[in-house]
Amino acid sequence: MNHVGTRSDTQTKALIYCRVSDKKQKTQGHGLESQEHRCRKYAQDRGYEVEMVFPDDITGGVDFMKRPGMRAMLAYLDAKNEDNYVVIFDDPKRFARHTEFHLKLRREFAQRGARVECLNFTFEDTPEGLFVETVIAAQGQLEREQNRRQVIQKMTARVEKGYYVFHPPIGYKYERVAAHGKILVPNEPIASIIREALEGFADGRFTSQVEVKRFLEGKPDFPKSGKSGYVHPTKVRDMLERSVYAGCVEAPNWGVTLRKGHHEALISFSTYERIQARLKGTLNAPARKDINQDFPLRGFVLCDDCGEPMTSCWSKGRNQLYPYYLCDTPSCDSKRKSIRRADIEEGAEALLRSLQPAAQLFKLAKAIFTDIWEMRRADALGAQKALEAQLNDTSKQIDNLLDRIMNSSSPSVIGAYEKRIEELEREKIRLAERAESAVPSEVRLSEFIEPAMTFLASPWNIYKNGNFALKRTVLKLAFAEPLRYSRNEGYRTAETTFPFKVLADFSSLKCGMVGDPGIEPGMGLPGGVTVRCRTLQLVARSWLADGPALIVRG
Incomplete structure (x- = not known):
């Protein structure tokens, strides 16, 4: 029970405990200050001498032994076990919002000879008092669990609508956007670094997670652990597995399957799936640090x-x-x-x-690149309409399965429907992404052709002026196989990639005349030489596929 103190030569010593639910209330509000002020006034009115104040800014749903302030108070009482203290706090909810923890904490104080006093509740050492105290603690637990349920329900509904609701992953931050509210937006320049790392791993530029780790450690703007600039391997793995970077959201623990989100993606969904396939497959041996x-x-x-x-x-x-x-x-x-x-x-x-073909070939090659691009663009318009039709069909299938779930009472059938819906949601994301990017913009023509032509004209210039990563990329694009070196005779004949083989044949006039029937008419070169358009078209298709992109990223 509470004891009203009286003025005497020996004052009763008191400890104050105050707590707020999170650090935001501590920094932006006055919860701790107001609680301490009320507790100090309470102690002054009863003649107690306040010796220490122990604050906490952690949620009350956890074990009290996980609160730094509470642990410090119990340790302080252990060190002062010869004195009888009064522990003062503002409200029972600040004490513990869990029945089991409440009773356990009361025993911890009793074992240390400290009595507990509260401004908004009177503790009584009677059966009736203990009953009321237990009811109050149970009520606090009920409120806490109800609040938690409401928060989860609201967060679940927001995830279902396509919004990320958890702590922002590295490379993103939250901002308020009209019509969306609080939404993830890229946090530059970190977002661009992560994009390069993820795409590099998907494309094989980084052959292992160790190389991704080393790449991130070499970027000054990327946040690291400690003064040594260390990036933990688990952080790399977590980044590679996160679907949020592909513009998706999910909450498996709440029954929310993967779906397209409203935030801006750093990588495409196809890139994300390639990363997952590489993670599940046999990874290459880690790159050596030296x-x-x-x-x-x-x-x-x-x-x-x-x-x-x-x-x-x-x-x-x-x-x-x-x-x-x-x-x-x-x-x-x-x-x-x-x-x-x-x-x-x-x-x-x-x-x-030596991989520097005749300069007169490049005007012809550039014209063929442009023709191939325009043909692909025309084909892409038709493909886009087909993809949109598939997307609508997939949405109808999902709606039909949801109706079946509502009419079914068999758990196994419902589980099968839910699994199929999850597969269709993934397919829907793939189709939407493919339909959106099916038709390339006119701007991308120059973005692809210029790097390709620059590289084909002189890979040596790019190698000479590039950094370490770009040099490695040039070697992979120029040579189909690693180079072999004899200690006595030097390099063996290099196996170059397909575009350089074709251009080398043109330069030496080995592909002179139009040959096989069924091939398009040839094009004339200086000197009266005619080359096959089909061959250069193969070169163009090969490089429009991935060559320029690797050079740009490298």
Whole structure:
């Protein structure tokens, strides 16, 4: 029961406990200050000497031992076990909003010889008092659980409408937008960094999660852990698995399946699905940490004796360090026999310089690129209408299944319907995305053709002026297979990619005259030479597919 203090030579010592539900109330409101003021006035009126105040800004639904302020108070009482303290708090709801925790906390204070007093409730050590106290605690628990249910219901409804309601993932922030309210928007420049990382992993530019991690650690604007600039591998995995970056929302724990959201996507849904397929498949071995700008050809040049990738190292000389490439395969005849870095890299650079076709071909090639683009655009208009028809059909199927769920009472049948609806929702997202991007804009023509023509004209210039990642991309686009290097004879004949093979044939006039029937009429080149349009069309289609995009991203 409460004890009204009297003025005496020895004042009763008091501890004040005050709590708000979240940090926002602490920083923007006056909940803690008003509670402390009321408790101090209560102590003053009863002649108590307030010795310490213990605040908390954590929700009351959790175990009281998870509250820092409450743990500190109990530890303080343990250290002062020779004194009898009064613990003062504002309201029973500030004490505990859970019946079990309330009674447990009362026992914790009793074991420490501290009595509890509340401004809005009188504790009595009687059967009737204990009954009323238990009812008050149960009422607080009921209110808390009802509030939680209402919050979840509102959040679930908002997710069902296509809005993200959780803590914003890295790369996004919340802003209020007319007609939407609080919605995710890209947080630049972090959003662009994440977009590049996700697309790079989907396209194979980053062959493992380790390479994505290293890429993020190399970006100053990307938030990192600690002063060392470390990005935890679990953060990388979480980013790769999040559908929110594809513009989707879902809440499996609340029964909300994947659906298109209203926020701006950083990547396409097809890119997201490629990432998930790579995560579920057999991932490549992690990239070694010592592959760096000192040795851009490491891993791309093979030892001609054993066919394994060469490694690299810095060897210490008398006065300085010297860079070398070498084979480290145990059974290889060239094991640990160093090759000067200049021999390896200058030879590869000479191969790249040789991939420079005749300049007169590029006017013709650019015209064919443009023709192919226009043909694809015309085909895309028809494909877009077909996709829109499929999208409408999918929506009707979903509506029909929802009607069947309403009329069914079998849990197994309902579960089967729900699984099918989830599959159709995913298909709906795919169709909507494909229909939206089916017809490319006129602006994208120059965005694709210019990088393609620049690269085909001289991959060496891009390699020479590019960073480490771009150099690796140029090697992958220029050579169909890794280069083989013989320690005694140098580089073997390089296997170039298809576009360079075709242009090399044109340059040497090997594809001179129009041949097979059924092929479109040839086009004339200087010198009276005619080339097949079909071959250059294949080159154009190949590069419009993915070559320019890799160069731009690299």
